Amino acid sequence: xxxxxxxxxxxxxxxxxxxxxxxxxxxxxxxxxxxxxxxxxxxxxxxxxxxxxxxxxxxxxxxxxxxxxxxxxxxxxxxxxxxxxxxxxxxxxxxxxxxxxxxxxxxxxxxxxxxxxxxxxxxxxxxxxxxxxxxxxxxxxxxxxxxxxxxxxxxxxxxxxxxxxxxxx
Numbered sequence: 001x002x003x004x005x006x007x008x009x010x011x012x013x014x015x016x017x018x019x020x021x022x023x024x025x026x027x028x029x030x031x032x033x034x035x036x037x038x039x040x041x042x043x044x045x046x047x048x049x050x051x052x053x054x055x056x057x058x059x060x061x062x063x064x065x066x067x068x069x070x071x072x073x074x075x076x077x078x079x080x081x082x083x084x085x086x087x088x089x090x091x092x093x094x095x096x097x098x099x100x101x102x103x104x105x106x107x108x109x110x111x112x113x114x115x116x117x118x119x120x121x122x123x124x125x126x127x128x129x130x131x132x133x134x135x136x137x138x139x140x141x142x143x144x145x146x147x148x149x150x151x152x153x154x155x156x157x158x159x160x161x162x163x164x165x166x167x168x169x
Contacts, residue, residue, distance in 0.1 A: 002032065002063040003105075005071060006133075008098040008116075008125050009058050012046060016056040019082055019095045020163055024060060026078045027097070032065030039128030042157040047122075052092040058163055059100070059128035068102045072112050075099060100125065104139040115139055120148040127157050 007027065011019040020041065028035040038060045046052045064071060075097040082095040100116045107114040119125045120138060126149040129136065137144050 002065050003103040004036070004061055004101075005064055005068075005099065005103070006059060006061050006101040006129060006136075007075065008096070008100055008119070008128075009060065010055045010096040010124070011094055012053045012055040013092050013094045017041070017163070020056055020058060022082060023078055023095050023097055024163065026081070027060075027062065027075065030064065030066060030071075030074050033062050033071075034064075035060060036063055037061040037132040038163060039131045040159045041161060041163050042124060042128055043160045044124040044157045046092070050092070055124065056160065057124045057128065057157070059125065059132060061132060068099070068105055068107060068112060068114060071102070072099050098125075100129070101136075101139065106139055120145065121152075123149065123152050124157050126152070 009020055009023050013019075024035065024038065027033065039058045041056045041058045044055050044057050046055060066074065079093075079095050079097055098116055099112070099114065100119050102114050105114050115138060119129075126145055130146050130149055134146055135144060138148070
């Protein structure tokens with residue numbers, strides 16, 4: 001039975017828009033997977049201590065028959081295919097794919113934590129997530145993500161336009 005998963009996607013190196021579109025297309029064509037919703041892209045300042053360009057961020061929803069761990073492995077493989085390097089924590093990246101939610105699953109393992117442990121603290125995740133699913137609730141706290149977003153003090157994210165939905169065979 002397919003499950004709905006939410007994924008954050010971002011890039012701040014090279015042709016950011018092209019990296020986002022390539023990542024979307026690859027995830028949408030994973031076995032037993034299809035893209036169901038996509039937010040606008042948002043330009044946001046980077047987090048962390050490293051000077052780097054601004055990010056383009058978005059959130060998308062998929063329906064997938066992949067279990068959470070194989071889905072995460074596919075996301076990491078997609079990042080690697082697009083020259084993602086993990087040398088600096090919160091450093092610049094060509095493509096970043098974060099599994100935010102997988103249905104109502106709560107997982108805490110060495111490789112995967114669901115829901116994503118910091119998603120409710122980041123406007124660059126909450127703004128596009130609430131755009132595509134405004135009534136979604138955190139599976140552990142029961143609080144709506146819109147409430148988490150309202151509790152943040154402003155946002156530096158600005159919409160830069162819709163991403164093109166990838167052509168799905």
